[in-house]
Amino acid sequence: MQIKSITPHERFLTIDWVEGGTDNFHYVWLRDHLPDTTFFDTDTGERLIDAHTYLFDVAPEDVSSDINGDLEITWPGADQPSCYLAHWLYANRYTNDTLAARDAFIPSPEAWPYQSFDEVPRYDYAKIFDEPQAGFELLHNFRTYGFAFIDGAPAAVGVVENFANWLGYVREVVFGPVRDIRSEPNYDNVAFTSRDVKPHIDGSNYIYPYEVQFLHCIENGAEGGDSDVVDGFAVAEKLKAVDPAAFDVLTRVKVAYRIGAGEHDLRHSAPVIGLDREGELHIIRFSNQQRRVLSVPFDDVEAFYAAYGLFSQMINAPENKMHFRFAPGEVLMFNNHRILHARDAFKPDTGRRHMQLATADMDMVDSRLRLLVRQLGRNDDLDLVLPREP
Ligand code: OGA
Ligand code: ZN
Numbered sequence: 010m011q012i013k014s015i016t017p018h019e020r021f022l023t024i025d026w027v028e029g030g031t032d033n034f035h036y037v038w039l040r041d042h043l044p045d046t047t048f049f050d051t052d053t054g055e056r057l058i059d060a061h062t063y064l065f066d067v068a069p070e071d072v073s074s075d076i077n078g079d080l081e082i083t084w085p086g087a088d089q090p091s092c093y094l095a096h097w098l099y100a101n102r103y104t105n106d107t108l109a110a111r112d113a114f115i116p117s118p119e120a121w122p123y124q125s126f127d128e129v130p131r132y133d134y135a136k137i138f139d140e141p142q143a144g145f146e147l148l149h150n151f152r153t154y155g156f157a158f159i160d161g162a163p164a165a166v167g168v169v170e171n172f173a174n175w176l177g178y179v180r181e182v183v184f185g186p187v188r189d190i191r192s193e194p195n196y197d198n199v200a201f202t203s204r205d206v207k208p209h210i211d212g213s214n215y216i217y218p219y220e221v222q223f224l225h226c227i228e229n230g231a232e233g234g235d236s237d238v239v240d241g242f243a244v245a246e247k248l249k250a251v252d253p254a255a256f257d258v259l260t261r262v263k264v265a266y267r268i269g270a271g272e273h274d275l276r277h278s279a280p281v282i283g284l285d286r287e288g289e290l291h292i293i294r295f296s297n298q299q300r301r302v303l304s305v306p307f308d309d310v311e312a313f314y315a316a317y318g319l320f321s322q323m324i325n326a327p328e329n330k331m332h333f334r335f336a337p338g339e340v341l342m343f344n345n346h347r348i349l350h351a352r353d354a355f356k357p358d359t360g361r362r363h364m365q366l367a368t369a370d371m372d373m374v375d376s377r378l379r380l381l382v383r384q385l386g387r388n389d390d391l392d393l394v395l396p397r398e399p
Contacts, residue, residue: 010099011078022072024080024098032102037067039082042101044091114382115375116153118290118347121240123154126333134162134340138175145381147342148374156238156343162225164337169223169367172342176373180219182212183273190364192357197269199298203231203357206298208239208324208349211368213296214266214275220371222345226335230360237330237351238343241293244323245282255316260284262313265301266294276301281320283346292346295324324349335364344371 011027021035040063048058071083071090080098081090101107123129130150136143137159151157162168169187173179179186184198192203200206212218249256259282267276283292305313323329330351335341343350345368355362 010095012074012080012095013078015072015074015080017069017072026095026099027078032099032104034098034102036069037064038103039069039080039093040064040067040084042093043084044093114149114378114387116149118155118242119153120243121154121331123331126238126331129158129331132157132159134159134168134338138171141381141384144175145378145385148378148381151342151344152374152378155240155242155347156341159340159342160336160338162338162340164227166227166365168225168340169365172223172340173367173369173373176221176369176377178369178373180221180368180370182215182219182368183268183275184366186367188366190366191362192355197271200352203233203355203362205354206352208237208330208351209296209298210241210292210294210345210349211296211366212268212345213294213299214268214277216277218292218294218345219368220344220346221369221374222341222343222350223367223369224341224343224350225365226337226339226363227365228337228361228363229335231355231357231362232359233353234355234362235332235334235353236341237332238341239324239330239349239351240347241295241324241349242290242347244320244329245290245293247329248320248323252316252319254312255319256282258309258312258316259320262305262309262316264294264313264317265304266296266299267301268299278304281317290347293349295320295349297321 013025013027015025016023020037021033022039023031023033025031041060049055050057068085069082070085070087071081073081073090075081075092077095079095080093082093083090132143132147132150137147138144147157147159166187170179190200193201196202210218211222245256245259248259260280262280263278264281265276265278267274269275279294281294282290283294285291303310303313341350
């Protein structure tokens with residue numbers, strides 16, 4: 010990119026590009042991105058100067074384009090102009106279109122295109138960590154549909170750690186870095202029995218429940234123990250369509266969740282349907298088994314139970330569940346804020362069932378996705394171009 014001409018206005022300037030088009034940049038924005046080694050640490054990109062020392066009454070002394078078609082601005086008090094590279098300015102222009110395209114390799118959630126689990130694509134464990142395209146497709150699919158399914162992993166311990174380490178690291182939770190799920194005589198969670206576990210998210214009792222989960226099947230030889238996944242976002246959308254008032258109640262009334270006794274006492278109260286600031290679905294905090302005493306204002310009690318009953322019925326309805334049976338060596342990677350998971354009861358005297366579960370932060374999925382995008386040669390990095398040493 011090259012600058013054809015610059016038109017200064019009172020608080021911003023307009024650039025005409027040689028390649029066509031025009032863009033506006035505020036002086037205050039330009040001052041805040043000063044490409045100067047005194048302004049940023051050139052190794053880390055961290056800012057060195059307090060913003061309040063330069064953000065007021067910003068006006069350049071001179072603006073021009075240099076011989077390469079880059080922007081030069083002389084700020085008051087500076088002995089020489091600062092150079093803003095044209096291609097960096099162009100990549101970071103802030104029009105509505107470019108803002109929407111920012112971080113475009115991290116996809117937004119979409120409805121499932123699958124009618125049954127047979128249609129769910131399978132990713133080959135052997136390829137994911139070595140082939141950037143395979144890793145990219147897995148994570149892209151996971152981000153879009155809230156889960157992805159991997160087969161061909163060893164039917165042995167250690168697989169879930171490999172996934173978490175590929176992303177970065179495990180997020181350790183109350184059960185430890187990795188959870189072994191088996192029927193045990195001394196259990197502190199219904200999952201460690203042979204009982205059924207109805208659709209739920211894990212960690213409902215955390216202020217910020219964990220996001221990314223890897224559920225790996227090592228043995229599934231007992232009668233029963235089949236699995237289900239439910240798209241919590243899709244069911245919440247259905248609830249909003251059939252009963253908007255019930256949806257509203259579930260976004261507002263706080264429900265208490267708690268795990269366990271013993272050494273810890275982890276509890277948190279929050280609405281079942283969590284929305285973000287834009288009003289988009291953010292988390293479905295549904296875990297009937299971990300729900301504790303309802304402590305809400307008198308006037309909310311009946312409205313809550315009516316709405317919760319309806320949502321529970323919809324979550325458990327066969328048409329909203331996708332049923333499957335894990336085979337040893339298969340891994341379900343799922344977004345625990347969106348996807349509810351369940352398993353049927355099993356008969357431990359008919360064979361062994363052993364699953365492992367590990368947790369990671371969504372930040373690490375997105376970090377790995379960005380690195381893979383760069384490895385694949387599709388550069389989406391519009392971050393600060395650090396100033397060159399003089
Ligand atoms: C759990 C769980 C599922 C399974 O441990 O929270 O839901 O298949 N386990 O055992
Ligand atoms: Zn669970």
